[in-house]
Amino acid sequence: MTAPGTPPPLTPDDVRTVGTPVDGRVPDVAPESAWDDRRLHYDLVAPANRRKFTVIVVGTGLAGAGAAAALGELGYQVECFTIHDAPRRAHSVAAQGGINAARARKVDNDSVHRFVKDTVKGGDFRGREADAYRLGQESVRVIDHMNAIGAPFAREYGGALATRSFGGVQVSRTYYTRGQTGQQLQVAGANALLRQVAAGTVTLHTRQEMLDVVVADGRAQGVVVRDLVTGEVRAVTAHAVVLATGGYGNIYCKSTLARNSNATAAWRAHRRGAHFANPAFVQFHPTALPLMSQWQSKTILMSESLRNDGRIWVPVRADDDRAPGDIPEEERDYYLERRYPTFGNLTPRDVASRAARERIDAGYGVGPLKNAVYLDFADAVQRLGRATVVSRYSNLFHMYEQATGDDPLRTPMRIAPGAHFAMGGLWSDYDLMTSVPGLFVGGEVGWGYHGANRLGANSLLSACVDGWFTLPYAVPGYLAPLLGTPRLAADDAAVLDALEAVRARTERLLKNDGTQGPDRFHRRLGEILYRCAGVTRTPEGLAQGIVEIRALREEFWRDVRVLGEGAALNQELERAGRVADYLEMAELLCVDGLDRDESCGAHFRADHQTPDGEALRDDAAWCRVSAWESPAPDAADGRFVRHDEPLTFQAVPLQTRNYA
């Protein structure tokens, strides 16, 4: 890749410095007691005083709607913002498979401890143990609550809640509502939010995009939002701000995320001082649909539950052009079953994605673009009968047929890894507070729980636990000492400064005299990231990515064209702002990948693998979180600063993941 005369590849030292460590403020007790201990020590706000506090919640997904509704129920004044026209549209709606809960009712030997073990081990020991305990402990109440507010969980014929098992675990702890678990939970949560709107505790602001955080006196005290319909930019102040704005997977352009999911709120908060944890930890979902054409807008996600009954294979021979039905059994390579006989097709996502990528890159890919592997239900149909298989997956089969025109029971599905979930996110301490006091995170925008790889059905859970059962404790704990402090004045210098920054940036985008729309830059950024920071990474590739991203960013600001005006609905302007943020964030993503000199979970570095091609962690050097600080855009030394949070493990001792 390096032509003569060009500088040598970037090294970590070229792009970052190491700063002071950060403290996660985890209670100094055994991890299983941490949450009890912390709740005992939170300050309280008396019921009559609660309405004196205003809390801003940005985002109305499972975490945002839950936090806003729960804080409203407690009596706080909540200002809730969403970019959507309705709270129910948030991308939590799209999760299909289910929600884990350590209720451990069955006799399959599940328990909270086992849940923690699966979560921590699944995350390859790069998340906090105490966080995972809270996740498991509160999971019981999450199911009870979501059931009570209307989520019609699947039931056994006897009337008990039904469960199924999911990738990466050997017990059955995943609760579900057909293939629409996310939708049912999301709608229930959004309806609970609307109940508070009706009650007057929550003011809901739809079609408003958060473009900046107001930080005054070292505390987050407001946000700047743009009304997407009128274009009006205004600031809203409060005593605390909760960001629940989702993950940044769309940075890869073609991802399983919704089109409007974006990283702008998180990135703007980062720019105001919130550290960004482990941005390189992005999960590639093994069962996404492969790209089939240039204009395909996303890689549609097929639920991982398909792997319960489907068998994944590629031809034994590379570049085999035969139709799948013409390839005899002995010429098929069921590579997951071959490499991981214990878990087989149910290996965790990162393992399955990497194995698929490895086969595709080695020339065994199938489909017209040779960019997929087969997921075959022929055996399941033989074993269970067609009717049973159809009843389990009918909506997924229907979705697949809609998208591809193929009947998955006649020809095997074609699947490929697609960018999916961001384990990385804004760094927060045990109380979900970022490095900016008063700025909290909930759900995927944060970094918690999942380490370097998220287990299936843990994302809905983490969003619910954050929103319904963590932030309602933690936010009041922060607010209590502020009793008597007025809301920040609307004409405070910090407010005016943030407003001016947003206004200037918007104007700059609109006035730029370029030739290319923002979508084109986004597509090119996605190509760079899939190539340089995809399923498998190399130091050279990541360094190359940094160089290309810098060049693309420079080209963006030179040549982007944003048609339309600022004082109206302008989707091009929205996209341009988001792509501009991706172009900054992508560099940090590559820097983190280049810096983290090990393989762990979804972050697989080709230079750190076992002879069998498994991820090789370096616990001595890297058993820690990288919480990043970005240089100011005009700084002379444009290097990122890494702050470390060391991780220790008591309940689940460090061990090598082994799914063979």
Place this chain on the structure above:
Amino acid sequence: MAVPTSTRPEPDRVPAVERPSAGPQPQPATWVLKVVMAVTGTVFALFVVVHLVGNLKVFLGPEEFDGYAHWLQRDLLAPLVPHGWFIWIFRSTLLTCLVAHVWAAVVLRHRARVARGPHRRQGLRSFRSFQARSMLVTGVVLLFFVVFHVLDLTTGTRPAATGEFVAGQAYANLVSSFQRPAVAAFYVLAIGTLFLHLAHGLWSVVNDLGATGRRLRAIGAAVAGAVGLLVLVGNLLIPVAVLTGVVA
């Protein structure tokens, strides 16, 4: 290209952006009007079925037919009510239902138009939609027909009635009326219209009165269609019989 910004002083609560607002329920409530439509419509449906039974007595000959007419006019429910009273109770009930049905229909149709807005729904293809869309038209046709029908065969008012109209001679009046091809044609048109109106109306009754169960809905759909067809075929037999000379 300017980006409007606002630093207006913060009120205690940040007002949500103005969007179309909530407001009071229209009066009388739409669901009440729907119930009125359904109940009065059901009364009419029962009426046309009983009317058909009476009509078919034409095939039993003049004595049976005229005797039945006389019984309806004079003797039904007597001596519970004095002779001749029933028919007026009956007529006033039907008239009340008619007024309520037409009033509710007009109010609902107005609300429907307002709720739809200026852009009409395009591209309706199904028979069900044709029926639903034509309910007002079929209703108006039926209203005209009812007026004509009463003038022709009840009051004997010319020119709706023939010159030979004799009060009490129901059979003869019927035959002489249907011997006019134009009247027979209008009658056939009206019966066809009645079928469209009745079949869809009854299906709407099933829905408006809250039949949600699968079996109940299936039965309701079948009954709606069957009653419509029965009334269509049964009533068409009569002008056909008169014009072909079977009834004379």
Place this chain on the structure above:
Amino acid sequence: MKLTLDVWRQPDAASPGAFETYVVTDATAEMTLLELLDRLNDQLVEDGREPVAFESDCREGICGCCGVDVDGRPHGPQANTPSCEQHVRSFADGDRVVLEPLRAAAFPVVKDLVVDRSALDRVVQAGGHVAVDAGTAPDADAARIGHETAETALDFAACIGCGACVAACPNGSASLFTGAKLTHLATLPQTRTERGRRAVDMVAQMEHDFGPCSTYGECAVVCPAGIPLSAIAAVGKERMRAFLRGRTG
């Protein structure tokens, strides 16, 4: 594949709108309807013309954001399929396709193909929720709920809130939407408690913005979630039940 698109352009709610005609020459059969619009917009931006505003998000038929009227039919030619899953293969080379926003008085146009569907949320806000605060719920396994009951509730809870039912209705009625919510919450024992109040409040709010149902049945034809037509009967059923039994039950 060449398609001629008549697209509704309207700068904002206050201004009048009109159709503009565009030609896409390189459409392919596997494109979705919305990818066709993406393609058109890319071309428009290249020509220095403002792209067509339209809504979409998940593009896999679950968020309910998308919804355009295709040749007078909400979402597009294929029944029970959202716009994001309508494919160009439904059209023939050389076809002329008319694209409009979802039409209803309760859905004012925001811009081009984007409409404001907040009237649907107001129906939910009026009563489509359950008065249980966080942390106060009983054990979800304590009440036995039959498999069939849960499945029935889910059939109606599947509504994605896209508003196509309203746009499909010549009367601008939201009966399918409201009935789906009422049925979902009336079917499950744990949410049945507020049944009467919910019916009174939701129907009142629905009637404020939306028209009466005339049993066209068009709503169920376009509904991407396949909500059964019986949902419209639930509106009358639940409302009459509340009238006969009082608001509480």
